[in-house]
Amino acid sequence: MADPIIELRVILPHKSVFDGTCDHVIIPGIDGDFGVSAGHTPFMTVIRPGIMEIFTGEDVTKYALHDGFVSVENSKVTIVCETIEKADEIDRERAEAAKKRAEKRIREKLEDTDFRRAEIALKKALIRLEI
């Protein structure tokens, strides 16, 4: 391994969230969370809703991810996603309210309920609360 750090980019359609280096990153892949350090094998996967942790020295930064795609090329990790939230920017009260709303919708089983959407909303809220 030539260089023990990795280059990480997190890009959204309307902005770039992270563009820099870090030592290690843990990403919620569709088949389970995985960590990337320098020298990782080339890899592509889909992201499932979960928590991403970026390790830089002693610091850990956490983000809630809801969708996206990761590619690892040499020591370059690129994440493209449509929504992302930094841990300390999450509004817990709102997340709690969203969770209750989603649960209610699933429980009531009204005829016009879109279950898939309610489930996604619930999952999102749970991740926001968990972080």
Place this chain on the structure above:
Amino acid sequence: MANIRDIKNRIESVKNTRQITNAMKMVAAAKLQKSQANIIKARPYADHIAQMLMTIKHKKNQADSRIFDDAAKAGKRALIVVTADRGLCGSFNSLIIKQAVEYLKQHPKSEVICIGKKGYDVLKKRPGLVIKEKYLGLFNEMNFAASAEIAQFIKNIFFQWEYDVIDVVYNHFKSIMQQIITVKALFPIPDLVESEGISVLDFIYEPSMDEVVAELSNKYINVEIWRIMLESSASEQGARMTAMDSATDNASELIESLTLNYNMVRQAAITKEIIEIASGAEALS
């Protein structure tokens, strides 16, 4: 010769018009800047997705996925026509509609999806043309969520086999003065990047190559629709800016010639009065 008061009224009204066109020019300039900034921000995202998608395309046996299959150009077609919601932007809308009509002549059985009111207003009058869906009034409040909704619809109709080819015609933003009318293929996904952009690495795909392609193409269409709407919006504002700029210039010119006319008429009236007084005085003496 026109009445002095009439000319004066006209000058006033042209001045008012000039004020409006000038204000519209300023507003267009501000909106243009916003769209342009968004285009630049979307670029890294779109580029990366295109690169990854093409990397996979070249690894795969090209023909075994319907989304890449260029050979199936014969099937049922849909054309997305992107125009503005408002007028007063020169030939912006009419040129797009002309191009769309041209396309419909070449592929007579195509159906149409309209984004923007102006295109819809014209195309709905075309006999025999099926308008599959219309999205009006989106350009006022541009956001990614709204474009993602359109993208979702497009993916649905493609993956439910309603169409085999989906193309889009829109204005590509080159500069304020120049918009390029572009016909672009959305599905099947064409070659997007030069061969240097394609990664030669041997990737591991999780859970499988097909799922990765599905997610990537999903994101690709989302960002592509977003980008097309931004390009069209920037072009519209650019076209409006140029149109309003020349309207303002024309108004200024008109005011100048009207003022000249006004002065002449006024002078003529004064001269006439003096002559009358002078000749009256002469008659008395």
